[in-house]
Amino acid sequence: MAKIVGDIVIDVEKCKGCGVCVTGCPQDVLILGKEVNAKGYNFVVKQNNKCIGCANCAMICPDAVITVYRAKIEE
């Protein structure tokens, strides 16, 4: 059976730490980190590897911070 796996790349310097992607993620992949970027925002970080590549986070991000990758893996 094929399984879809995803991953994301976060452009941390563009992130404003609003957190709407955190609520948009069905897999609880995202969380606002403790570190801050050059703008002084707590940027979003990954907290697990459960990403399914649904792209909800990228869809809802107002600043186009997140790039989503998706791959089909045959098991």
Add this chain to the structure above:
Amino acid sequence: MHYCPGCGHGTTHRLVAEVIDEMGIQDKTIGIAPVGCAVLAYNYFDVDMQEAAHGRAPALATAVKRLMPEKFVFTYQGDGDLAAIGTAETVHAINRGEKFVIIFINNGIYGMTGGQMAPTTLEGMPTSTSPYGRELDLMGNPLKITELVANLPGAYFVTRQSVHTPANVRKAKKAIKQAFENQAKGHGTSFVEIVSNCNSGWKLTPIKANEWMEQNMFPFYPLGDIKVDGKLVK
């Protein structure tokens, strides 16, 4: 982009840009920016852009579209711009059935100038010029401009959307695409309202603002199509 964290402007900008890109009309699109938070929208769209005086975007767009009917023209306006100072330009451009797209961001407040009362501010909603909440007997009623313009014969497509959840973003994009496709077919005005948040003006965190929007804005400004293919559906 200069918008506050979590602001719906950024998402809406992206959707408009994606539609322009997907339709392959970048070289024939002319956008009109408003006065308000989106005043600098002209910097974010990689198409030719004009910056209008407060509320006058539909007048500019009228001339652009009539002088160059083969181009795609859109205005991007906030509630103060479109529904207060520019009400006449909005109503008359739509009533003439001008063949362009209006993207209307309604967050019930003047964001750029620091959170003053907008024509769409809800009853009881505190702003810096309605510090004890909007009192209807004193300040008048919130204006449902979208329902108002939907009743004009020149309006071809009128819809109200939001961009605060992934599902809503998908729907909003579909609506924006529909609006631009209507223009391609030479139909009258397409009007897409996006009910949006103003975290700074509402003095809430982005997440809380979205919750507040669902609980307070949506009951008064219900989402969905109001007019499709020139016919009222709601």
Add this chain to the structure above:
Amino acid sequence: MMKELRLMKGNEALAEAAIRYGADGYFGYPITPQSEVIEYLMAERPERRTGMVVLQAESEVAAINMVYGGAACGKRVMTSSSSPGVSLKMEGVSYIAGAELPCLVANIQRGGPGLGTIQPSQADYFQATKGGGHGDYRMIVLAPASVQEMSDFVSLGFDLAFKYRNPAMILSDGVIGQMMEKVELQPQRARRTEEEIIQECPWATTGKPATRGHNIITSLELDPGRQEKFNLKLQKKYKEIERNEVRYEEINCDDADYILVAFGSSARICQKAMDIARAEGIKVGLLRPITLWPFPYKPIKTLAQHAKGFLVVELNAGQMIEDVQLAVAEKVKVEHFGRYGGIIPAPGEVLEALKSKVIGG
């Protein structure tokens, strides 16, 4: 080629000239005494004659902002109105000047302030030449004194507007707009193609091809340093216009002891007053500024070296006189004669004023 002569109202001549110049768009709103401009255009069906767009807007505010939008596309666009309507347009004119866009605005002046009268006046001189809208900007201002000039100044106004990327105004009045005279019409010119517009106006929002960055038409600058730089650039342009574009007419000034200074309809009255004075043996000359901005300071300064006095005649309480006074610099007497609120003086009144205020005074 045979000259094409026609008997026309000033307002009609302006409208016909716009079509023949190859204007792309006219956006207006009715107001007395200039409504014939849009009435004539609507009757002529310029959309069939040349493809010109003519639209009656919902207000003067909308009309001038349609002009802004059209001008931003490099199109030759214009509007016209009368005094109260022109006040409404001033916001747009300031934006147009701030965005460095070319356009033509005609003001067929009536008496003011406020709603005033519908009769002729020249009381918008300050508004036209000193600003009107907000911010440090200038408008090229042309003052026609005949129906012929109502026609000719359309092309002159557009040419200057495009040469300098600046709004130009035809400052006329109810006399010139409403009266009928013989006018020699200019031949029909073709409207420019999109390719020609892109060539002439590479800054215009005509749609961004892959070969260039996007064009932005704006008057906004958040950085005060950059805004000051832009203001300095504007001022440099205005200085250039002042150097190159001063236009005026001198009649009988060479031997004149007394100079009448008047523009537009007042200049015509003064011409008659001058003739009567000359018949009486008083050597009177007339200087008629054609561009009110840039103002002909130099020729007036030169005349002040020999003349005994000046009478500035305007249909207002004394506006252009301030520019004449600047030019004369107290060398000789400068007096004002005006009628207000729509009253037009007879040539005899002008001569009386010259005698009592300048010669005898």
